[in-house]
Amino acid sequence: MAYRKLEVNDSVRITGTRAYDGKYHGQDGIVLEALDHAAKVGFHDEGKSKELWFYNRNLVVTRDSPDYVAPAKQTTPKLTKEIKMSVFKIGDKVRVTGSRLFASYTLGFEGEIYKIEDNVVYLRFPDGDTDYGYATELELVDRSVPVEPHKTLAEKLDALDALTAEIRAMVGLTPSGSTL
Numbered sequence: 412m413a414y415r416k417l418e419v420n421d422s423v424r425i426t427g428t429r430a431y432d433g434k435y436h437g438q439d440g441i442v443l444e445a446l447d448h449a450a451k452v453g454f455h456d457e458g459k460s461k462e463l464w465f466y467n468r469n470l471v472v473t474r475d476s477p478d479y480v481a482p483a484k485q486t487t488p489k490l491t492k493e494i495k496m497s498v499f500k501i502g503d504k505v506r507v508t509g510s511r512l513f514a515s516y517t518l519g520f521e522g523e524i525y526k527i528e529d530n531v532v533y534l535r536f537p538d539g540d541t542d543y544g545y546a547t548e549l550e551l552v553d554r555s556v557p558v559e560p561h562k563t564l565a566e567k568l569d570a571l572d573a574l575t576a577e578i579r580a581m582v583g584l585t586p587s588g589s590t591l
Contacts, residue, residue, distance in 0.1 A: 417445045417467055423452060427469025435463070439473060446519060448508045464518075499524055499532060499546055507534070509548030517542050521552055 417423065421442040425435045440454030443462060450470060453462045499505065503524045507517045512531070522534035522542070533543045 416447065417442050417450045417470065417472070419443065419445055421445075421450075422473045423450070423470040424473050425452065425454075425465060425469060426471050427465065435461075442470075449518060498551065499527065499549065501525060501527060503551060504553040505532075505534065505549040506552050507542075507544065507548060508550050509544070511545060511548060513542050513544030513548055 419442055423440055423442055425438045425440065427433075427436065435454070435456065438454045438456060440452040442450045443453045444451035447467075449464050449466050451462055451464050452470065453460065455461070501524050504521060505524060506521045507513050507519065510518055517534075517536070520536055522536040524532055525535045525541075526533035527546075530545060531543050532546050532549060533541065535541050
């Protein structure tokens with residue numbers, strides 16, 4: 412686990428055993444690109460140069476790095492699924508930060524929530540593609556769309572009838588469809 416945000420040129424050791432089935436566990440490398448949640452690491456494996464992405468939780472800054480910071484105890488509590496689910500609403504713009512259920516290629520992508528069901532959140536990306544995953548794998552980017560409370564079908568039909576009547580009045584139609 413990295414104890415601070417990784418930066419380009421940091422010396423790191425790959426500690427995760429789940430990443431790439433643990434094949435690169437223990438390898439040392441250099442950070443080539445850094446995001447908030449992942450880093451592209453360059454290293455040598457079996458005489459070949461490799462450049463692969465790893466989650467920051469699978470990387471540790473090594474002591475020979477000039478910016479090494481000793482591990483600190485984590486004091487902030489983790490968000491539970493229930494608390495995290497209550498944070499998101501339909502219409503929120505969010506960023507994918509994990510891939511336990513989301514497709515791994517969507518890491519870092521931003522999308523809009525179009526459905527929430529149990530502890531699963533459904534996203535629509537700007538290109539029209541969709542995916543779903545756990546709320547704990549998302550971070551809020553923007554809540555520019557006001558969220559309306561859920562309405563019953565009868566309430567929605569009443570609102571539609573009122574809107575239809577308003578439009579008819581604007582164009583001068585009577586309820587039967589003839590003009591005034």
